[in-house]
Amino acid sequence: MTANSAKALVLPLAVLAAFEVWARATHLQSDSLAPPSEIVMALFGAFADLSILAATRDTLFSTFAGLAIGTIIGLALGIAFGIFDTLNRLMEVTVEAIRPIPSIALLPIALIALGFGYRMEIVIVAFACVWPVLILSRAAVRSIEPRLMEVARALRLPPAQRVWKIIVPAALPRIFVAFRLSAGIALIVAVTVEIAINPLGLGAGIMLAQQALRPDLMLAYLVWIGAIGYALNVLLVVAQNRLFGRAALSGDGA
Amino acid sequence: MNRAALLWRVASFAVAAGFIALWQLIANLKLVSPVFLPGPDRAWASLVRGFSSGDLWSKLAGTLEHMAYGWLAASIAGIAIGAIIGSSRTMRTYVAPSLEFLRPLPVSAIIPVAIAMLGLTQAMALFVIAFGAIWPIMLATVHGFGAVEPRLYEVARSLQMSRLAVIFKIALPSASPDILAGMRLSLTVALILSVVCEILAGLDGLGHWVLLSARAFRSADLFAGVILLGITGYVTSVAMSLAEHKLLAWQAAQR
Numbered sequence: 144m145t146a147n148s149a150k151a152l153v154l155p156l157a158v159l160a161a162f163e164v165w166a167r168a169t170h171l172q173s174d175s176l177a178p179p180s181e182i183v184m185a186l187f188g189a190f191a192d193l194s195i196l197a198a199t200r201d202t203l204f205s206t207f208a209g210l211a212i213g214t215i216i217g218l219a220l221g222i223a224f225g226i227f228d229t230l231n232r233l234m235e236v237t238v239e240a241i242r243p244i245p246s247i248a249l250l251p252i253a254l255i256a257l258g259f260g261y262r263m264e265i266v267i268v269a270f271a272c273v274w275p276v277l278i279l280s281r282a283a284v285r286s287i288e289p290r291l292m293e294v295a296r297a298l299r300l301p302p303a304q305r306v307w308k309i310i311v312p313a314a315l316p317r318i319f320v321a322f323r324l325s326a327g328i329a330l331i332v333a334v335t336v337e338i339a340i341n342p343l344g345l346g347a348g349i350m351l352a353q354q355a356l357r358p359d360l361m362l363a364y365l366v367w368i369g370a371i372g373y374a375l376n377v378l379l380v381v382a383q384n385r386l387f388g389r390a391a392l393s394g395d396g397a
Numbered sequence: 398m399n400r401a402a403l404l405w406r407v408a409s410f411a412v413a414a415g416f417i418a419l420w421q422l423i424a425n426l427k428l429v430s431p432v433f434l435p436g437p438d439r440a441w442a443s444l445v446r447g448f449s450s451g452d453l454w455s456k457l458a459g460t461l462e463h464m465a466y467g468w469l470a471a472s473i474a475g476i477a478i479g480a481i482i483g484s485s486r487t488m489r490t491y492v493a494p495s496l497e498f499l500r501p502l503p504v505s506a507i508i509p510v511a512i513a514m515l516g517l518t519q520a521m522a523l524f525v526i527a528f529g530a531i532w533p534i535m536l537a538t539v540h541g542f543g544a545v546e547p548r549l550y551e552v553a554r555s556l557q558m559s560r561l562a563v564i565f566k567i568a569l570p571s572a573s574p575d576i577l578a579g580m581r582l583s584l585t586v587a588l589i590l591s592v593v594c595e596i597l598a599g600l601d602g603l604g605h606w607v608l609l610s611a612r613a614f615r616s617a618d619l620f621a622g623v624i625l626l627g628i629t630g631y632v633t634s635v636a637m638s639l640a641e642h643k644l645l646a647w648q649a650a651q652r
Contacts, residue, residue: 236413
């Protein structure tokens with residue numbers, strides 16, 4: 144295992160070293176590239192003046208706020224559609240008509256309705272997060288062991304308790320998989336909105352660095368955004384394995 | 398489709414029509430300012446006007462063109478690179494982990510770098526779309542190659558097939574469901590990145606159209622553009638599903 148992870152590091156380290164040597168040898172002057180050592184320096188600089196931390200806070204705030212709202216809406220709809228087949232069939236055309244709208248296409252609508260800032264970003268992130276949660280939680284609720292529902296009926300649980308005590312716990316592992324997918328989407332959408340238009344957070348930071356012709360800072364932001372995406376993914380995968388173990392795998396396509 | 402299913406469909410369309418009527422009612426009563434929310438009648442009129450004057454056709458064509466070129470380039474490169482990595486054990490141990498590390502990177506973060514290198518041009522848009530769309534395809538290809546039934550490789554060895562023959566005759570066909578699923582995912586990515594690039598670089602397309610409409614507070618045109626983008630997303634994904642179904646028919650028959 145350690146031999147394999149060492150091998151995994153060979154390629155990235157070799158590329159970085161070759162790039163560093165090449166940049167030094169040619170005395171690279173560029174608006175789009177910088178040697179790795181300067182990128183690291185720029186990253187430290189951005190940490191030192193707290194600018195990248197503030198940007199990270201803004202981006203993550205929008206990401207998680209949108210994720211929370213989108214997950215709650217998606218979960219409520221998904222569970223309702225999963226329990227009441229009639230409702231699901233009646234809403235099918237409406238859902239299939241709205242779902243394919245690319246989240247980013249809502250950007251101009253959110254812009255004129257809400258203006259720049261957190262709110263418009265959160266709305267777009269939430270819209271993007273609703274669909275995976277809705278679809279997967281609907282499927283999860285439908286695949287609940289029918290005998291559990293019979294138990295609920297035999298115990299004459301009222302509907303609210305039926306949802307809370309039977310359906311949610313039984314479907315939770317697969318719902319968490321949906322949440323994990325949505326979290327990845329949320330970060331992507333948040334950064335994209337910031338890059339496209341919203342003067343907030345990491346996306347705006349990287350655009351500003353590009354416009355200021357600071358390739359070292361721009362690439363430092365890129366590395367940092369990549370690290371956050373990776374960390375979020377690892378965190379959620381670990382949480383999934385800890386919380387649900389193999390139970391979650393049944394619903395995981397990947 | 399049997400009769401009950403047909404009835405459900407009709408009922409479902411009726412519900413959707415009910416929502417549109419509700420939207421119309423809200424717009425008519427001006428519960429939301431018409432600056433932000435045009436009624437469906439005005440959005441529809443804008444769609445008709447845009448198409449009859451040819452404006453929307455050219456915007457739609459622009460977006461489809463960006464999307465198609467980027468996606469095709471990504472598909473070809475993604476399958477080729479994925480095949481090279483997937484078919485070699487050495488490459489898999491040395492390269493695949495780096496790819497896994499890059500996968501969760503929000504691809505739009507590459508846009509500023511692309512702008513710095515290529516400027517606000519078509520080439521930039523094409524690069525960004527292809528870069529974003531390549532990941533699902535490439536990773537699906539690597540994964541598909543890894544999941545090929547090992548006995549098929551043994552057969553290839555005993556037949557002394559060359560590496561190219563193994564790729565084309567054994568690995569690609571058995572990895573095709575994975576690859577097509579990756580290509581379907583990429584289609585959505587390509588559409589989103591096309592819109593973002595058009596917004597940023599002012600390239601001719603629906604993304605630019607909706608942004609201009611928003612800036613000018615022409616909400617009817619804006620909604621028309623968004624509706625058209627939704628239709629684009631829907632039609633391309635349905636077309637991809639049909640293609641998948643057709644291309645994989647031989648596998649379904651086999652099982």
